[in-house]
Every structure is written in structure tokens, then in C-alpha cells.
Amino acid sequence: MSETGTPAKDQPDRDAQTGREPKTARGEATRRAILGAAEKVIGRQGFNEASIGSITREAGVAQGTFYIYFSSKDEVFSELVVEMGRMLRHVISEATGGMADRLEAEREGLRAFLTFVASRPELYRIVQEAQFVDPDAYRAYFRTFAEGYRQGLAEAAEAGAIRPGNADVRAWALMGIARALGEYSVVFGDTTPIDEVVDIAHDLIVDGLRK
Amino acid sequence: MSETGTPAKDQPDRDAQTGREPKTARGEATRRAILGAAEKVIGRQGFNEASIGSITREAGVAQGTFYIYFSSKDEVFSELVVEMGRMLRHVISEATGGMADRLEAEREGLRAFLTFVASRPELYRIVQEAQFVDPDAYRAYFRTFAEGYRQGLAEAAEAGAIRPGNADVRAWALMGIARALGEYSVVFGDTTPIDEVVDIAHDLIVDGLRK
DNA sequence: GAAAAACATGAATAGTGATTCATAATTCAT
DNA sequence: ATGAATTATGAATCACTATTCATGTTTTTC
Incomplete structure (x- = not known):
């Protein structure tokens, strides 16, 4: 009965030797x-x-x-990284779901990200640390985001909603902004209200530095 | 011109109990x-x-x-973080030193950063890891950069060289772009030539996404 | 060219903390 | 109600590695 055969029950568990799932x-x-x-x-x-x-x-x-x-200790860590990815994707797609205007979606996505990060600062730090503790999970996390972001930008450019330009590099650059601003508040303890930060950054993203 | 005159010749000991300095x-x-x-x-x-x-x-x-x-092991680590800060400041100020146009300085600073990071990928990762190994060194590193950046942007805005806007948040956002693109190549192994990446990012920084 | 100072060695120490395991308590199925 | 399954305990194990130190070598000094 309890032979450890193929557990293809209900859990599409990806990992090899995961700790036993609770049964009660x-x-x-x-x-x-x-x-x-x-x-x-x-x-x-x-x-x-x-x-x-x-x-x-x-x-x-x-x-x-x-x-x-x-x-193992590594296993909880990995699980937390994966959890963060899931939650964040959910929160962001929830926030930008029905938006017609790509530029406004950009604003709301950033706001959702910063809000989430402020609500789970420890989880945020864990993802950062994953770069050193669990590089694979870290890369998977970012690749997934980057790919979604890239597609969104490419389509928007295609549709003429934004200026054309390499969507790949742009996706990384914009993720970099979000990340830096998250760190600004979580790691450096800046207290500027999120909405203000979002507006300033959005203005930069949309219109750039040029006078 | 090494008119920077940055550090003194040889600081005896900045930190508390540093390992003995070599005498030969x-x-x-x-x-x-x-x-x-x-x-x-x-x-x-x-x-x-x-x-x-x-x-x-x-x-x-x-x-x-x-x-x-x-x-101690921590001490070498800290020293490497400090070294990275020194070198990077030097490289960037060298690259942007005489530039009159702020927007062009932005481009060259980014290029210098990415070039340096590509040449010392291990050092780059060490600075990232400092967030967890030596938080004080990490914060000092970023605060120093952010402050310089903020000043530059504030002056440029004052002089009418760029659009006005919160220099603090902008500084963090722009540092975030640089950092993400550095990671893009070092951590994710992207092979797009630096000059191309720089131009794409610079275009975004200067003119934004708006059509 | 000796004594002193500086540098180098690598085996031994010693603290740490992840993981295991024998045992016990609780809950479930029939 | 009772045996089986599941969950919980925490002390013991065990591997790992930063740091020390007694000893030896090289360089400097005069």
C-alpha cells in the first residue's frame, strides 16, 4: 500500500525528493x-x-x-521562492487584467508589485537571496517574468501603443526599475508613499528624461 | 588625468581589527x-x-x-565590496568626466558600468551577495552611488538639461536599470553586445515608452 | 653574516548546526 | 474500540570548516 510508486495523484509535484505531504x-x-x-x-x-x-x-x-x-533546509527555501513567483504573477495580472492602455497597465503593474513587496518584505528578500542559495529557482523566477513582460511589450509595440524598440532589453530594464524601487523601500527603508514613487517612476518610464 | 585625488595614499586602518598589513x-x-x-x-x-x-x-x-x-572570512569579503565601489566610481567618473551633455553622460556612464561588470563578473556577484553577508557595506555602497547620482540629476534638472522630477526616485530607478542589465549579462548569460544594450536602454531612458 | 623581523606552513582545535532516529502521542479507518 | 497510519518530540550524531598555533623559512637590518 504505502509503497512509494508513482505519486501521480493530484499533486503535479515537479521536484524529486520532496518532504512528505500532510495527509490530515x-x-x-x-x-x-x-x-x-x-x-x-x-x-x-x-x-x-x-x-x-x-x-x-x-x-x-x-x-x-x-x-x-x-x-532539507534548501527545500523550504525553494518552496518560498516558487510561492513568491506564483503570488506575484497573480497579483500583477489581477491588477493589470482588463487594462486597455498599455502605459496605464505599466503604472498599475508597478503599483501592484511595490504594494505586494511592502506587504511581504521577508519574501522579497528571500527571492533576492535565491540568486546565491538556489540559482536555478532564481533564474526560473526571473525568466518567467521577463518572458511575459517581453511579450506584452512586443505586442504593444506591434499594435502601435508604444514606441518600437527591443522588447527584451526593455523588459529587463523595466523589471530593474521595479526591483530597485522595491529595494529602496524594503532594504533602505525609504518612506515615500508608494503612490508617489509610482507616479514619479511612471513619468520617467513613459516620457523619459528629455526636456 | 588622475586629478580625482580620491583617497589618501595609504590609509593605516579604516576598520577595527584588520589583518596585518604586509611590510615587504x-x-x-x-x-x-x-x-x-x-x-x-x-x-x-x-x-x-x-x-x-x-x-x-x-x-x-x-x-x-x-x-x-x-x-576573518568576512573581512576579505568586505574589502572586496569596498574595492568594487572604488573601482566603479573611478571608471564611471572617468567615462563621464568631461561631458557637457547630461543625457550623453548618462549613456556613457551606463556603458562604462556594463563594461566593467563584464570584465569582473565575480566582483559584481560579490556586491550583490553583500546584501546578505555584509549589509552595512552593501548599503554604504549603494547610498554613495545614489547620492552622487541624485545630485547629478538634480543639477541637470536645475540647469534645464532634463525634465524636472524627483531626483531621488529617479536615481534609484536608473541605477536599477543599470543593475538589471548587468545581471542580464552576468547572471543570465545574455550575449547581446554591450553597445547595443546601451543604445536600447538609453533610448528608453531618454524618451520613454510613449509613441 | 647573525640576530631580528616578517612571512609561511598545515595539522589540531573547537564550535556549529543540519539531519537522523528511537520513542511517544494523536488521529483515522473499520 | 483497536490496530494502523500519521504526526510530533528532542537528544544524539556527524560532517564540516573557520580559526589558532607551534614550528620552520625567508628577508631585512646593521
Whole structure:
């Protein structure tokens, strides 16, 4: 019965040796508690300073419990990166969904990004740190975003909604702006209201520096 | 012209307990070898994967020799971050020094940055990782850049060379573009020639997306 | 050309923290 | 109600690596 055959049940799990999935509500709650604690602790202290002990302490469970749901420290980390990607894509597409005007979509996408980042600063830092802890997850995260962004820009240019120009480089440049402004508030603690930052940046994105 | 006159000849010791400074040419060479090896190894493997042993092996010295010149693993790291800051400021001010046109200076600054980053990819990654390994050094690095950038933009706006607008947010946004494009090539291995990337980005910076 | 200073060595130390595991408690299925 | 499955515990293990240090070598000094 419990032979570990093909688990092609309901989880389209991509990864190889993932910690056991919880089978009861109790287990589900514990798993979530650990995941939330990991987000908080790793986001605050960084991957290497955050010990399994500090995570389980924060979660209110014993150290060994961690390994019931995750097979390693790296695994929770990766899961958090993937989670961030999912949430962010959702939030942004939600915010820009029905927008006809590409330039306005640009503004709302930026606002949604900065708002989300401000609401989950630890998760944001985790994605940044993924560059060093889990390069593959990091690259996947950015490639996915960049590709979507690139397409949007290419279509907008095609449709004559924006000036033509290399959509690939532009996508990276615009993601760079969003990222830098997120860092400006999360890492450097700037307190300028998001709406103000968004308007200033949007003005730059749309009309540039030229007088 | 090295009229910059930036640092004093040789600072005795900026930090608290720094490893002993070499007093002979031999010592100086060894110190440099270790610093270069650290740049290479840490930049490639990341701070935590890079062991002192792997650094000294790369440098061709014994493990204990490391501690003659550096008091800890963190210390080499910090020194590399500071070094990157110095070099980059030098390279950029060199490239934009005599430029009258602010918008052209923007282009050349970006080109200088990307060229430098491409020539020292490991050093670039180290600065990124500093956010997690040595947050103080990281913040100092960016604050310094941001402040210079902000001033330049504010003066240009004052002089009517560019459109008025919040120089602070703009500085961060523009630094974000540079950084993202650096990462695009170093981390994601894009092969678009620098000059092309620079022109595309510069076009965006100067005239924006609007048709 | 000696003693001193500076430099170099690499094996030993020592602290850390991820992971395991034997055991126990709780919940589920019938 | 009861055996099976699942979940939880936390002390012990175990590998890893930064740092130290006693000793040896090279360079400088006079």
C-alpha cells in the first residue's frame, strides 16, 4: 500500500525528493506554520543565519518536525521562492487584467508589485537571496517574468501603443526599475508613499528624461 | 588625468581589527594573491560555499597564511565590496568626466558600468551577495552611488538639461536599470553586445515608452 | 653574516548546526 | 474500540570548516 510508486495523484509535484505531504488537517496546519516561520526567520536573518532550530522555535514545533514536511533546509527555501513567483504573477495580472492602455497597465503593474513587496518584505528578500542559495529557482523566477513582460511589450509595440524598440532589453530594464524601487523601500527603508514613487517612476518610464 | 585625488595614499586602518598589513614586497604579493583568489572563488561559489581552504588553494598558499593578512572570512569579503565601489566610481567618473551633455553622460556612464561588470563578473556577484553577508557595506555602497547620482540629476534638472522630477526616485530607478542589465549579462548569460544594450536602454531612458 | 623581523606552513582545535532516529502521542479507518 | 497510519518530540550524531598555533623559512637590518 504505502509503497512509494508513482505519486501521480493530484499533486503535479515537479521536484524529486520532496518532504512528505500532510495527509490530515493537523499536518497541513503544522506544515503551514513551518513555512510561515521560515519566511519570517529566513527573510529577516538570511539563509545561513537562520537555523532549523530558530525556524521550528518560531513555528512552535520540535526540531525534528521540520523534516516530516521538508527534506532539507534548501527545500523550504525553494518552496518560498516558487510561492513568491506564483503570488506575484497573480497579483500583477489581477491588477493589470482588463487594462486597455498599455502605459496605464505599466503604472498599475508597478503599483501592484511595490504594494505586494511592502506587504511581504521577508519574501522579497528571500527571492533576492535565491540568486546565491538556489540559482536555478532564481533564474526560473526571473525568466518567467521577463518572458511575459517581453511579450506584452512586443505586442504593444506591434499594435502601435508604444514606441518600437527591443522588447527584451526593455523588459529587463523595466523589471530593474521595479526591483530597485522595491529595494529602496524594503532594504533602505525609504518612506515615500508608494503612490508617489509610482507616479514619479511612471513619468520617467513613459516620457523619459528629455526636456 | 588622475586629478580625482580620491583617497589618501595609504590609509593605516579604516576598520577595527584588520589583518596585518604586509611590510615587504613578498607579503604584498601574497596578500594580493589571496585577495584575487577570494574574488574568484567567492564570486563563483558564493560566500558560504567558498571555504578558506578553497581560497588559499586557489592562491597557492597555506591555509594559515590567510590569517596573516585578513582577520576573518568576512573581512576579505568586505574589502572586496569596498574595492568594487572604488573601482566603479573611478571608471564611471572617468567615462563621464568631461561631458557637457547630461543625457550623453548618462549613456556613457551606463556603458562604462556594463563594461566593467563584464570584465569582473565575480566582483559584481560579490556586491550583490553583500546584501546578505555584509549589509552595512552593501548599503554604504549603494547610498554613495545614489547620492552622487541624485545630485547629478538634480543639477541637470536645475540647469534645464532634463525634465524636472524627483531626483531621488529617479536615481534609484536608473541605477536599477543599470543593475538589471548587468545581471542580464552576468547572471543570465545574455550575449547581446554591450553597445547595443546601451543604445536600447538609453533610448528608453531618454524618451520613454510613449509613441 | 647573525640576530631580528616578517612571512609561511598545515595539522589540531573547537564550535556549529543540519539531519537522523528511537520513542511517544494523536488521529483515522473499520 | 483497536490496530494502523500519521504526526510530533528532542537528544544524539556527524560532517564540516573557520580559526589558532607551534614550528620552520625567508628577508631585512646593521
